[in-house]
Amino acid sequence: MTKDVIALTPEMPDLPTLLAGLYAGGPDLGVNTTADGAVVQLCGPDGRPLVSVEAPILVQVPGETSRLLDHTVADGPVWWTEARASTAVAEAARLAGSFAGRLATVLGGTVWPPEAATTDVVPLTTDVSAIPAPATGSPAVDVLTATTAVVIQDRPLIAMTSWLSDALRSAATAERALQIVTPPTARLTLPTRTALRGLPNRWVVQDAEHGYYDGLSGAVLHWKNGTFTPVHDEQGATRVAEAFVPRPDTSDRQLILTLRTRHPADENLVLGRALETAFRHLTGAPPAGWSTAEPVNLPWSSRQLTDLARARAPRPTWLVAVGHPDHPAVASLSVLRTPAGVEEDITLALGYGGDETPPLDGVEELATALDAEHGLVTLLTSLRAARRDLTVPPRLEAPPTPVAFTLGNAEADAVGRTRAGHPPLAPVPKRLGPGAKPALHYSLGDGTDPGTWSVFQRLVRHLKGK
Numbered sequence: 001m002t003k004d005v006i007a008l009t010p011e012m013p014d015l016p017t018l019l020a021g022l023y024a025g026g027p028d029l030g031v032n033t034t035a036d037g038a039v040v041q042l043c044g045p046d047g048r049p050l051v052s053v054e055a056p057i058l059v060q061v062p063g064e065t066s067r068l069l070d071h072t073v074a075d076g077p078v079w080w081t082e083a084r085a086s087t088a089v090a091e092a093a094r095l096a097g098s099f100a101g102r103l104a105t106v107l108g109g110t111v112w113p114p115e116a117a118t119t120d121v122v123p124l125t126t127d128v129s130a131i132p133a134p135a136t137g138s139p140a141v142d143v144l145t146a147t148t149a150v151v152i153q154d155r156p157l158i159a160m161t162s163w164l165s166d167a168l169r170s171a172a173t174a175e176r177a178l179q180i181v182t183p184p185t186a187r188l189t190l191p192t193r194t195a196l197r198g199l200p201n202r203w204v205v206q207d208a209e210h211g212y213y214d215g216l217s218g219a220v221l222h223w224k225n226g227t228f229t230p231v232h233d234e235q236g237a238t239r240v241a242e243a244f245v246p247r248p249d250t251s252d253r254q255l256i257l258t259l260r261t262r263h264p265a266d267e268n269l270v271l272g273r274a275l276e277t278a279f280r281h282l283t284g285a286p287p288a289g290w291s292t293a294e295p296v297n298l299p300w301s302s303r304q305l306t307d308l309a310r311a312r313a314p315r316p317t318w319l320v321a322v323g324h325p326d327h328p329a330v331a332s333l334s335v336l337r338t339p340a341g342v343e344e345d346i347t348l349a350l351g352y353g354g355d356e357t358p359p360l361d362g363v364e365e366l367a368t369a370l371d372a373e374h375g376l377v378t379l380l381t382s383l384r385a386a387r388r389d390l391t392v393p394p395r396l397e398a399p400p401t402p403v404a405f406t407l408g409n410a411e412a413d414a415v416g417r418t419r420a421g422h423p424p425l426a427p428v429p430k431r432l433g434p435g436a437k438p439a440l441h442y443s444l445g446d447g448t449d450p451g452t453w454s455v456f457q458r459l460v461r462h463l464k465g466k
Contacts, residue, residue: 009109024098052139061289063325145226159294215394218244251354272302351388371439376408383447
């Protein structure tokens with residue numbers, strides 16, 4: 001039984017309803033709070049957490065429950081109340097299911113996964129005093145060692161929830177790796193994939209036939225010295241799991257834009273407009289919503305986004321945005337305060353099926369608008385063969401292939417107009433925009449030739465003066 005259970009209700013669970021759910025284990029179990037009241041915990045007689053419940057989230061973005069859960073609810077906003085069961089106690093998963101089932105029964109909602117729902121009283125028969133106390137107060141972390149925080153997830157799609165975001169932040173602060181363990185049927189959302197980029201963090205796939213392997217690199221793994229590490233062959237090379245093979249080409253494609261903007265640190269600055277411009281040019285509409293975690297719950301508002309980033313400054317702010325459900329589009333946005341001003345690092349991915357054509361012909365117009373209105377520094381446009389729904393399976397996937405690269409006008413000045421305008425063994429750039437100092441746009445290909453990477457790398461080395 002899954003340890004993550006979600007109640008989806010049309011009304012906000014009030015305190016009496018939450019308490020009714022928390023008494024799923026009977027009156028002998030206790031209730032306390034943590035994380036400044038944001039998490040309520042159902043505890044055993046010794047105070048050990050059995051089920052942790054996050055504060056309900058009002059999801060106002062259409063299609064979010066379907067995107068993350070493949071679970072359709074009625075149109076309109078829905079309250080998302082997530083319960084996470086301890087993996088150390090056998091009854092905890094059923095307690096989480098009963099908690100969610102009671103909320104859905106009282107408020108007229110549904111439960112994900114549906115088979116977890118119940119309203120039964122679940123007696124605690126396990127002697128919790130015989131179970132070692134958890135080494136962490138984080139509800140998301142199942143195993144904590146000196147070097148690693150391990151999170152066990154058994155949901156089909158691993159989203160960057162606030163639980164997981166908190167675990168990642170805590171691990172980084174303590175200089176630990178975050179390693180997420182899933183079955184081979186699981187996939188990652190792009191925000192989770194981005195967060196796990198680079199060692200020591202890992203996606204660990206537990207396969208009944210092939211053991212453990214890295215879901216992003218395919219490296220065979222084993223548990224050693226309190227962490228999952230690669231297994232090497234007799235020559236010292238990393239072994240690759242037999243299960244890590246590419247899926248058949250379905251003609252699905254992903255268009256990926258990686259861009260940076262830079263603005264003066266002005267009190268009138270409004271962030272998020274570059275991302276909104278990219279959405280409008282490529283999808284015909286602004287983002288549907290934004291949030292600091294998944295599910296994305298807030299309707300799109302560049303003003304509210306700016307207020308949050310300003311309140312957090314000078315600390316960086318990480319956000320995620322999604323498009324409307326009729327076309328897959330997911331973006332991550334990092335806001336950074338630097339000596340040069342305020343910078344936005346944006347990655348936007350859009351999915352296309354075999355009968356859809358990625359709008360490569362619109363990239364020049366977008367780059368021109370970004371440079372003229374939004375302080376473009378650089379824009380890399382690439383194309384890859386990957387799932388239209390933008391999720392990441394534990395399989396070998398081809399890297400994206402560069403299509404075009406754009407230098408904003410200020411960055412072209414910094415590189416030097418002569419150098420930037422005459423790259424050897426690379427395409428001559430097209431001037432974008434009027435005036436004597438336009439942006440420079442380098443067309444690299446149509447996204448079908450992997451050899452374009454070497455052309456792009458030569459161009460970058462030249463622009464850096466190497």
